[in-house]
Amino acid sequence: MQSAFPLQNALLLMRLPRSLAAAALVLLFAAGTASAQSPPAEGRDAPRNVVLMIADGAGPASFTMARDFERYRQGEPEGLDGLPEGGVRLALDALELGSIQTYAANSRITDSAAGATAFSTGHKTNNGFVAVDTAGRPLATLLEAAQRRGMATGLVATSRLTHATPASFAAHTPDRWKENKIARQLLAHEVDLMLGGGRRHFLPQSAEDSEREDGRDLLDEAREAGYTVVTGRDGFQQVDALPVLGVFANGHLPYVIDRDSGKIPSLEAMTQKALRLLSESERGRKNGVFLMVEGSRIDHAGHNNDAAAHLRETLAYDDAVAAAQRFAERDGETLLLSTADHGTGGLSLGRNIDGEGRYAWKPSALAEVEASHGVMMRQVIEEGADPATVLRRQAGVDSLAAGEREMLAEAVEAESYGRLEAALSEIIGRRAVVGWTTGGHTAADVGLYGYGPGAERFVGHHDNTYVGAELAELLGVDLDALTAEIRREREERAATVAGSE
Numbered sequence: 001m002q003s004a005f006p007l008q009n010a011l012l013l014m015r016l017p018r019s020l021a022a023a024a025l026v027l028l029f030a031a032g033t034a035s036a037q038s039p040p041a042e043g044r045d046a047p048r049n050v051v052l053m054i055a056d057g058a059g060p061a062s063f064t065m066a067r068d069f070e071r072y073r074q075g076e077p078e079g080l081d082g083l084p085e086g087g088v089r090l091a092l093d094a095l096e097l098g099s100i101q102t103y104a105a106n107s108r109i110t111d112s113a114a115g116a117t118a119f120s121t122g123h124k125t126n127n128g129f130v131a132v133d134t135a136g137r138p139l140a141t142l143l144e145a146a147q148r149r150g151m152a153t154g155l156v157a158t159s160r161l162t163h164a165t166p167a168s169f170a171a172h173t174p175d176r177w178k179e180n181k182i183a184r185q186l187l188a189h190e191v192d193l194m195l196g197g198g199r200r201h202f203l204p205q206s207a208e209d210s211e212r213e214d215g216r217d218l219l220d221e222a223r224e225a226g227y228t229v230v231t232g233r234d235g236f237q238q239v240d241a242l243p244v245l246g247v248f249a250n251g252h253l254p255y256v257i258d259r260d261s262g263k264i265p266s267l268e269a270m271t272q273k274a275l276r277l278l279s280e281s282e283r284g285r286k287n288g289v290f291l292m293v294e295g296s297r298i299d300h301a302g303h304n305n306d307a308a309a310h311l312r313e314t315l316a317y318d319d320a321v322a323a324a325q326r327f328a329e330r331d332g333e334t335l336l337l338s339t340a341d342h343g344t345g346g347l348s349l350g351r352n353i354d355g356e357g358r359y360a361w362k363p364s365a366l367a368e369v370e371a372s373h374g375v376m377m378r379q380v381i382e383e384g385a386d387p388a389t390v391l392r393r394q395a396g397v398d399s400l401a402a403g404e405r406e407m408l409a410e411a412v413e414a415e416s417y418g419r420l421e422a423a424l425s426e427i428i429g430r431r432a433v434v435g436w437t438t439g440g441h442t443a444a445d446v447g448l449y450g451y452g453p454g455a456e457r458f459v460g461h462h463d464n465t466y467v468g469a470e471l472a473e474l475l476g477v478d479l480d481a482l483t484a485e486i487r488r489e490r491e492e493r494a495a496t497v498a499g500s501e
């Protein structure tokens with residue numbers, strides 16, 4: 001596994017005494033500066049395949065929570081008595097390289113569109129903007145550049161495929177919520193493999209669950225264009241050739257904690273399948289693979305302040321990272337990068353309870369939780385179930401304090417999903433001793449992880465745009481030149497349309 005050596009060397013340097021490490025870092029940075037001015041990478045540190053993985057909404061506390069939970073689940077004691085040093089590790093733990101700052105062009109706190117655009121194009125843009133600059137003009141993406149280099153390309157997500165992160169690799173729009181238009185653009189881009197949710201943006205208006213405002217059946221159009229279209233796990237398992245479009249839910253894929261795994265493929269399974277089909281395809285064999293994989297719903301559970309759902313999404317993402325790393329180890333020419341666009345929810349392990357800062361957090365309380373807030377809320381508000389009973393059955397909460405019962409009663413009385421969600425988060429959070437500071441995103445730095453040829457270039461602290469810019473350099477593609485080309489093509493198309501009118 002010669003590919004691992006540069007990374008291991010970089011990591012070894014980081015374990016040296018501080019003075020030596022500082023000198024070593026100067027050398028590393030000097031090397032980085034030189035490479036930024038040199039022609040596209042070739043030879044030893046140029047990856048043939050690039051797998052970019054994005055843990056949407058996962059801040060540093062997300063991974064600590066997932067690791068502690070996994071240690072508890074695998075039988076380590078919850079208290080410190082007898083807790084072994086080391087112990088269970090996340091796949092990501094062995095791959096940590098540094099961190100990135102995430103602010104957007106128009107906000108200290110980014111959204112997923114501006115965050116993904118920084119990765120896909122190497123440029124800052126405004127929140128809500130999908131692979132366009134702050135003036136709304138298209139910016140070429142790594143996926144588009146990889147296609148023009150003849151590489152096999154893929155997008156895998158647990159959200160709707162039309163959601164901001166996957167969209168930012170194969171669509172251009174200053175409005176991330178124009179998902180019907182994004183669905184059209186995804187197909188027009190002829191991405192070799194797309195797996196995720198969001199069927200409602202591909203179905204014609206006449207279909208029951210459609211969100212489209214026209215009669216176009218994009219699933220039919222995909223079939224006519226040669227795609228194998230799959231909508232369930234059976235079809236997913238059988239599909240064996242590109243191009244493939246898999247849409248496994250009408251909206252986002254269900255949370256892992258709620259999911260019928262017989263119906264929906266896991267993120268790990270989708271990642272494995274994508275890597276196999278892409279790398280074995282003619283283009284993949286000849287020119288390599290560019291694949292983006294997103295653990296999309298870590299973010300959604302963060303918005304919901306739903307700790308149990310958040311940590312299970314994070315663990316499922318880590319399983320997918322492990323699968324990608326196994327592929328990269330076998331292959332030896334694959335650069336695997338993992339990062340996040342931003343943290344979500346302001347998760348805290350340890351919190352104030354009744355005015356006292358508690359030095360504890362209890363994975364055992366989250367191990368009891370068997371459903372997301374969304375499922376529990378539907379049982380209470382739509383089916384009229386007693387919230388205390390739902391909390392006992394679904395979250396292992398045996399008794400409620402008077403104040404907690406009051407919170408629940410008020411939320412039920414008002415039929416307020418928002419207040420019920422806040423009550424569930426507070427009641428479960430007090431038992432697990434975890435807290436949340438926002439229902440939105442945070443500005444905190446997020447981790448950067450990597451493995452394989454070129455990974456050493458990402459050691460240290462960087463801007464989020466560095467990820468896109470450096471990947472372009474490693475792939476030997478000129479995104480600025482491609483941006484100019486794409487804008488020229490657009491103008492020519494517009495002129496042709498105007499001329500024919």
Ligand SMILES: [Zn+2]
Binds near residue numbers: 112300303
């Ligand atoms: Zn979000």
